[in-house]
Amino acid sequence: MGKAKGAPAARQNWGSVRDNPEFSRFELDIDGETALAYYRIDNDVMVFTSTQTPPALQGQGVASELIRNALEFARARGLKVRGDCSFVADYLRRHPEGAD
Template sequence: MAAVRDNKAQNRFELDVDGAVAFANYRATPAAVIITHTETPRALRGRGIASELIRGALELIRADGRKVIAGCGFVVDYLRRNPEFADLTG
């Protein structure tokens, strides 16, 4: 599976899967990244693609030394289910 990338030109994290792109839109501030919307193409749904996308995005945010603000329900739920990323929310 491809790695998650930060498409800074479009302000979104992207993950290529089977010729399609799952993405998470964001707004960046100097201290945090606000993930505002997560979208997985219909053909890819139900395979854990969005979770893989958000995990990769959170790892990129952590490597950049910033925090995350969950601006969409999927990210709120993901952070609740994955306490290993709790350091990014405080």
């Protein structure tokens, strides 16, 4: 029997967040679905432009985990961050330690 649609994906089934610079996005694969966070680099600022979470993964903290890791990636490279995407802007308000 498979996982019911909308049932939480066990964290141990979560892959690791990876940067895919060819498509200017971060990716997180879970149970055959992929959450995405698109960005562009403007000088020394990583600007998050859009996030996409498949319906089966919504409401489980997937997008927050994706963005938390993407912010760590940006900081490790000395970049500032900006959320033009409403989800990322809200995330940065809720987690001011990640904001500039």
